[in-house]
Amino acid sequence: MDMLDYMQGKKLLDKYGIKSVESKYVHSYQEAVGFAGRDSIAIKAISGRAIHKSKAGLVVLDVKGADEIQVAYRKLAERAVKFAPYKLLAQKMSKNGVEVIIGGNTDKQFGKMLLVGLGGIYVETLKDTALRMCPIEKYDAQEMLAQLKTNSIVTHNGAATDMLVDLLLRINKMFVSSSIQEFDFNPVIVRENDYEIVDIRILK
Amino acid sequence: MIELGTSESLKAKKKTRAEIPKNLEPMLKPKSVAIIGASRVPGKVGNVILQNYLSAGYSGELYPVNKNADEVLGIRAYRSILDIKQQIDLAVIAIPALGVPEVLEECGKKKVKSAIVVSGGFAEVGEIVLQEKIIEIAKKHNIAMLGPNCLGVMDTRSRVDTLFLPSYKISKPQIGGVSFVSQSGAIGSTVLDVVSGEGFGLSKFISYGNAAYIDEVDILNYLMHDDETKVIVLYIEGIKRGKEFVEIARKITKVKPVVVLKAGRTSAGSSAAHSHTAALAGNYEVYEAIFRQFGFTIAEDISDMIYYAKIFDAEIEPKGNRIAVVTNGGGLGVITADDIGSSRYLKMSAFSVETRRALKSAMPGIVNIANPLDLAGDADDKRYESALTAIGKDAETDMILAIVLFQTPGADSKVAAELIKLKDSLEKPMVVISIGAEYTEMHKKMMESAGLPVYDSPEAAVKSFEALLRYAEYRSRFEK
Numbered sequence: 001m002d003m004l005d006y007m008q009g010k011k012l013l014d015k016y017g018i019k020s021v022e023s024k025y026v027h028s029y030q031e032a033v034g035f036a037g038r039d040s041i042a043i044k045a046i047s048g049r050a051i052h053k054s055k056a057g058l059v060v061l062d063v064k065g066a067d068e069i070q071v072a073y074r075k076l077a078e079r080a081v082k083f084a085p086y087k088l089l090a091q092k093m094s095k096n097g098v099e100v101i102i103g104g105n106t107d108k109q110f111g112k113m114l115l116v117g118l119g120g121i122y123v124e125t126l127k128d129t130a131l132r133m134c135p136i137e138k139y140d141a142q143e144m145l146a147q148l149k150t151n152s153i154v155t156h157n158g159a160a161t162d163m164l165v166d167l168l169l170r171i172n173k174m175f176v177s178s179s180i181q182e183f184d185f186n187p188v189i190v191r192e193n194d195y196e197i198v199d200i201r202i203l204k
Numbered sequence: 205m206i207e208l209g210t211s212e213s214l215k216a217k218k219k220t221r222a223e224i225p226k227n228l229e230p231m232l233k234p235k236s237v238a239i240i241g242a243s244r245v246p247g248k249v250g251n252v253i254l255q256n257y258l259s260a261g262y263s264g265e266l267y268p269v270n271k272n273a274d275e276v277l278g279i280r281a282y283r284s285i286l287d288i289k290q291q292i293d294l295a296v297i298a299i300p301a302l303g304v305p306e307v308l309e310e311c312g313k314k315k316v317k318s319a320i321v322v323s324g325g326f327a328e329v330g331e332i333v334l335q336e337k338i339i340e341i342a343k344k345h346n347i348a349m350l351g352p353n354c355l356g357v358m359d360t361r362s363r364v365d366t367l368f369l370p371s372y373k374i375s376k377p378q379i380g381g382v383s384f385v386s387q388s389g390a391i392g393s394t395v396l397d398v399v400s401g402e403g404f405g406l407s408k409f410i411s412y413g414n415a416a417y418i419d420e421v422d423i424l425n426y427l428m429h430d431d432e433t434k435v436i437v438l439y440i441e442g443i444k445r446g447k448e449f450v451e452i453a454r455k456i457t458k459v460k461p462v463v464v465l466k467a468g469r470t471s472a473g474s475s476a477a478h479s480h481t482a483a484l485a486g487n488y489e490v491y492e493a494i495f496r497q498f499g500f501t502i503a504e505d506i507s508d509m510i511y512y513a514k515i516f517d518a519e520i521e522p523k524g525n526r527i528a529v530v531t532n533g534g535g536l537g538v539i540t541a542d543d544i545g546s547s548r549y550l551k552m553s554a555f556s557v558e559t560r561r562a563l564k565s566a567m568p569g570i571v572n573i574a575n576p577l578d579l580a581g582d583a584d585d586k587r588y589e590s591a592l593t594a595i596g597k598d599a600e601t602d603m604i605l606a607i608v609l610f611q612t613p614g615a616d617s618k619v620a621a622e623l624i625k626l627k628d629s630l631e632k633p634m635v636v637i638s639i640g641a642e643y644t645e646m647h648k649k650m651m652e653s654a655g656l657p658v659y660d661s662p663e664a665a666v667k668s669f670e671a672l673l674r675y676a677e678y679r680s681r682f683e684k
Contacts, residue, residue, distance in 0.1 A: 101480060101481070103479060103480060103481025103484070103485075104481060105479070105481045105482045105485040107446075107485065107490050109443065109446030109447075109490075110446045110447075110450065110490055110494060111446075111447075113485050113490060113493065115481050115484060115485055117484070123480050123484070124480070124483075127484060129484050129489075130493075131484075131485055131489050131490065131492070131493035132493050132496075132497050133450065133490075133493060133494055133497055136497075139681060140497060143496070147496070182479050182481060182482055183479065183481065184479045184480050184481050186480055201479060203479065
């Protein structure tokens with residue numbers, strides 16, 4: 001299995017109407033400053049050799065203005081050397097929300113499986129996830145969310161539930177109609193009327 | 205592994221059921237049975253099987269086959285199955301593994317329709333080649349073969365019983381609508397023994413062991429069409445044909461409920477996973493997902509299996525999730541209300557004004573009109589009757605949990621008889637909770653044999669109501 005390039009993954013998501021945070025590869029700190037404009041950004045070092053970017057110190061969050069960005073950029077580039085080859089990705093900071101994981105895996109018996117659960121740092125500690133075989137229907141998506149113990153955290157309200165059901169169905173469509181074997185969208189930042197995929201990891 | 209892929213199941217679809225080679229009918233409803241390895245030595249597997257056939261009152265023809273004997277247990281025996289002139293529907297093979305291929309080949313020549321290989325000593329101990337050999341023979345001769353390494357089958361109606369368990373060691377269940385399928389023989393016989401003490405009866409028991417030829421997909425396919433089976437209970441360790449299993453799972457729960465217990469919950473996911481998702485979607489999780497997706501009721505242990513089988517066997521049609529609790533023990537009423545209150549699927553009902561009025565006039569002053577309704581320790585059959593009749597008409601209640609503690613001064617056989625009577629006259633489904641020893645057990649049996657499910661804890665009753673509701677909800681999707 002090979003990892004799909006981040007920006008190619010983002011493009012694929014766009015095609016299915018799946019929203020992800022504004023991102024760009026940067027090759028110098030000036031380029032990062034230009035991308036940020038007045039906003040806060042995150043910079044991540046992307047390497048096929050590091051699954052846990054944050055654990056490996058390959059993520060800098062919430063930097064703003066030329067000075068801050070320059071310091072962060074240099075620090076990250078230094079740390080990333082031992083994971084070479086790597087690329088540096090600048091992303092607009094996402095507003096606060098609940099971190100959700102949506103992922104896919106290919107089971108050798110049952111084929112493509114879709115997963116949703118409380119994401120971010122809680123994925124491994126709480127392991128509160130729901131799984132279904134693809135293709136899923138609307139009912140399955142609703143049941144997956146209802147099944148979560150953290151359902152009330154993940155979905156906030158009825159509108160967020162509908163939004164996530166729609167998102168799961170779009171991701172399901174993308175998954176079944178592609179050669180993707182495995183993927184993690186973690187975190188997906190979910191707010192009351194809005195969501196944004198912040199990290200994309202796709203294996204083909 | 206032998207490939208029994210889609211092409212074969214597609215071919216099977218075009219045939220009528222009687223023509224499908226893996227049809228279980230001749231195995232469960234045989235007109236003639238040959239027991240190969242029917243020993244004269246008491247306690248030997250082949251001897252116990254023959255003995256069980258005799259004591260179960262099987263009415264078809266029985267042919268013991270024994271290389272060295274002319275007679276076993278008073279019945280004429282044959283040296284080989286080929287010496288029998290009549291048609292054989294089922295051959296039960298209980299001889300050492302190495303001799304099985306030859307005997308199975310003879311069964312093929314004899315055009316035996318089905319075979320159960322109870323012998324162990326095949327793939328489960330690494331003898332894969334030997335197992336492949338018997339699969340090949342079964343396929344070649346179109347023998348519906350169960351096993352090897354299994355207990356075989358029991359059918360309470362045709363009185364077929366290939367289980368090699370001495371009858372004094374295990375109680376046999378009564379005739380009923382629950383069919384129990386178990387990959388493991390040990391779990392199978394334990395559950396059978398437990399079921400025999402419950403009020404619901406058994407239709408079929410199928411222990412399929414190594415699943416070399418007939419596997420869970422074939423068995424589910426048979427039971428889906430079997431009119432004698434109302435509820436299917438399944439214990440599995442693994443599934444061999446994922447795609448075909450999904451195909452049958454999708455269909456079967458639209459027809460009848462399936463309760464499943466899957467072993468291996470704690471097996472670790474792939475440690476070398478490339479993603480969080482792969483690490484979280486381990487073997488058990490995937491099975492669980494498939495079961496949920498297709499409306500199976502997941503049991504977490506053997507007790508759950510029994511609870512769920514019982515409620516499904518009662519054929520209750522739930523109309524909603526609002527529960528009324530009637531009790532002669534205040535404490536247990538509160539505990540039950542707690543269990544309902546913390547359920548994600550059930551809630552306590554709030555009695556309507558009319559119901560409250562009716563209860564007020566029918567109950568003595570000591571009874572506080574509320575849900576749970578505490579009838580007090582001196583409640584007798586009459587008090588249960590008036591309370592349940594009023595609640596039976598309550599527009600705000602969907603189902604009733606009646607708690608009867610038989611230790612109290614008022615509760616006796618008349619209360620049990622009253623509940624049995626009310627079961628049919630009430631417009632709402634009712635189950636009973638009774639906790640206690642011999643005196644209670646006796647009344648539990650009374651009520652259960654009349655078709656009124658009795659549970660021995662609030663938790664069990666609440667879980668069962670949940671299972672019932674969730675399955676009804678699943679099915680309602682397809683009825684719209």
